[in-house]
Structures are given as structure tokens and as C-alpha cells.
Amino acid sequence: MGRAVKKKVAAEVVPFDQSIFEQDAGAGVSDLGQEDLALPFLKLISGLDTLLDDPDFKGRKGDIYNTVSETVHTGGEGVKVIPCVYQRRFIQWAPRGAGTGAPLAIFEPTDELPKTERSREDNREYVVGGDGSYLEETHQHFVVVLNEDGSAETAMIAMKSTGLKKSRKWNSMMSSITMKGKNGPFTPPRFSSVYLLKSVQEENSKGKWHNWDMSRVGPVEDAALYQRAREFAISIRSGEVVVKHSNEEADMPTPHKDEVPF
Template identity: 35%
Template sequence: MMANEAMVKKPVTNGSVALFGDDLDKGFENMTQQDLALPFIRILGQLSPQVTEGDSKYVTGAKPGNIYNTVTNELYDGKIGIKVIPCYYKKDYPEWSDRGEGSAAPVALHAPNSPVIATGKREGSKIRLPNGNYLEETASYYVMVETKAGGYTPALITMKSTQLNVSKKWNAMMKTVQISDGKGGFAVPPMHGVVYNLSSNLQKNDKGSWYGWVVTQDRILETKDKSLYLSAKGFSSDVKKGSVQTRADVEDKIIENVPF
């Protein structure tokens, strides 16, 4: 899929369209999804550098609970939330060294059926390995996220630790959505056929508090959403084929602001 095919843009009716004419979207012919940085969509916490004045990553106006796009630096009100279309889901176990040791990147990435997992010992939400590293069960959602301009663009949302419960509830919600099959029965629409709203709220346990995700169903795509649906379907296919370049959410690992 070409890069401009992965994004659905809200029509703009200003002087720029008249100026650009037939040149719209030109220059991106050789740019594919592999050439783009896939942004993470994350909730900012008390220790996030984006909320810390003086930090090189500080974003003006950012505060804990905001939802943040790591590529565009867009901030969203966590209470209102963002619209996303989940396109592909996977679970894996990144292997990390403890903070301050080795590279910031994960040492390895293990599949759910990896024999390495059984060699570890559970420590809260982490699995400590014999080599001293730890595994962290991580649910990844490849999504199309609505931008402030009104269009949709690919992004990645990861959930771990306490947010795995949110992930399981979201998965169950997706599996229970039904539409008429036109034959007197019901069918489950494709994952990339439903829009959800993701907001944030303050969550607590006996070890502390943090901001976490709240997921609600927004709407099911219709015929008028064909362009958006096809873009979401194409993104899903690209991820499945391995055409989308991703990495672990290193900054989120470094912050580690959720109590374990």
C-alpha cells in the first residue's frame, strides 16, 4: 500500500486546493508504509517528559491524562478521548534489561508460545528470566486514529500491566458486536469495520494511581465510509504481511509509571 493510501483525509475547501490542482498527493509515489514512522498513541502520566517543563520533550499545555501522538505531537483531552478503528491485534513478550542496563531497546521479542516464557518467574506483571532480564506481556493494537484535522492515519496502541484487563474487555467487546447478515441472522463485522472511542481516567490499586484507558464502542462503519473502510482494511493487510515497521514503546518502558 502506498503511503497516501493509508491515510484518509477530511476534504479541505480552501484556497490551497485550487492552488495545487492536479498536483495533489504528488511526490509520494515511491513512499510506502515501510517508509513511515508509525506513531504510538499513549496516555501521558505524571512522569512523562511531555508534561515536564524544561525537559527536551516537553509539549506546551500537556498534562497527565492527555492522549498523545508521538509523531505529530498532537494532544487530545483524555476525558473526551479519540476515535480509533482497530485493524490488527497481536500479543507478544518483549524481553527487557532492567532500567539503566544495556540498550534502551528490547533485548528480544518473544511470541506467546515461546519456551522462554516458561523459564521465568512471575514478579507482579513481569516475568523474571534466569539471565536477569524480564518479559512484559504486551497487547498491541494497530489502529487508524482520527486526527485533529478530521482524517484518519495509522498508529499503534500498546497495553501492558494493569491495562491488560482493559485489553481483554476490549477484545471481548469486539467479538460481541453484531450486525444483520441480511438472511434473518447475525454476523460479527470485521475488526476494522467498527469505530471505538478511547478516553482516559484515573485508575488506582493498593500500590498507587495512574491514568488508564477507557474503551467504548462509537459506531459501525457504513456504505458512506467506504474510503475509510478500505484504508483500514489495507492497513490491516499490510501489518499482517509484515510491511509495517514497528518498534517497542521504549519511552513508555523507561517511564514505567504504572504501579506493579
């Protein structure tokens, strides 16, 4: 006599109401400080980037990469951001392949900078008596990134070398905006506008590279986004946000000296 086949009964799927998450809002993350978090960098992928060595990596030269979420934005389509704070810094790096990978020192414009000499070979400002270390002017733009899925996250963009010219252009764009208020024309805060950042290819006699291209989309229209950008700006100015630079920033090729915008 054959064995009876037991009929399987499908388990009933009970819908889960995710609104219950609100009851435990912040649990497990509310006690994290800035030293426990990594501020993402938005960077342009260069031809020397080690990311391109990974056969599974979906990005390519000129794309925009988020170092924490690992999101890739195509350079042609770009990504929308709200700029919040700008800082000018001078970062001292150890020679490539030496040191811990972190900056040897970070100077503000008002600090006394070490004496340097510019190399004719790679246009870097080498510290005199510094065993090959060099000083690099870096413009730090802290932004709120507006993702395509409607989410938003904070990040930092470090511009240097030929990127300095783009940085100054962006600053000029922001400072030239005026609005009419009840007391007359005024300059709105940096975090009042949305910008689209893309990449463009540039070249000279020494080769080709990608650089930033920015255009203003318009004013921020969401009150919650504006408040988030405002609070991010306040936290940066108060010193709550810690930027952890790495020597990956030093991997970008340096263009011909006539193209370096110093």
C-alpha cells in the first residue's frame, strides 16, 4: 500500500506594520557620537582609483562615488546636493606608500604654514626638510546629498589642484545670489539652494582627467530638508563633525603646471 502524501498547508503571512518602528525611534543609535561615525566623501573616480581594480565594481572614470554608502552616480547625470559649509584647509601628506595614510597635519589659513618649494615635475608643494612630505591646498564643501529615492545624507567634497578653480566658481555662484526681503535685497544662506553636480573631462599636454561641473537647480522647497541642512551647518561650525581624511585623496593625478589654478 502506497504511503499517503501529506498535503502542505501554506503558512499565512501576517502583514507587518512598520509604523511600530517609531515606538523605538533612535534605539541603539542615539548614543553614537561623531567619533563613532564616518562622514562620507563624495569623490570623482579617477583613472588611478583602486576601485576600478575590482571586476565587480559598476562605476567608471568620471563617475561620482560615495565612500560610505558606496553609491555610484554617473558623471553625466550627476547628483543633487545642498551646500552647507565651506572650509579652506592646507593638508600635509606623507610620501605615497609611507606613513599611516592619514594626514601628517591639517592647517587653517590663519595658521603658520611650513615652508615649501614647488616641484617642477609634479607641481606639488614639498615641505623643506620634510622627508618628502608635501602641502596641498584643499577646499572642503560640506553638503546634504539628495538621493533619487527621496532620502538625504550628509557628505563632504574635497576639491584640490584643478578642482580649486571649480570650487572658487561655485563659491562665486553662491555669493552672487540675491533675494528680495521685507527690508530689501539680501544674500540667502549657502544652504538655501540645490545644485546639480556632474563631471566633465578636461585635458592638457600631459593627459586627461575629470573635474567637477556645478549648476544651480533652484531654492530649497522642502522645510524639513532646509532645517536638516541648517542643523548640519551649525554642527560643522561648532566642531561636532570630524573629517577623517585618507591618502586615497592623494591618488589623483596632478595636471600640467599651466593648468594648476593657484
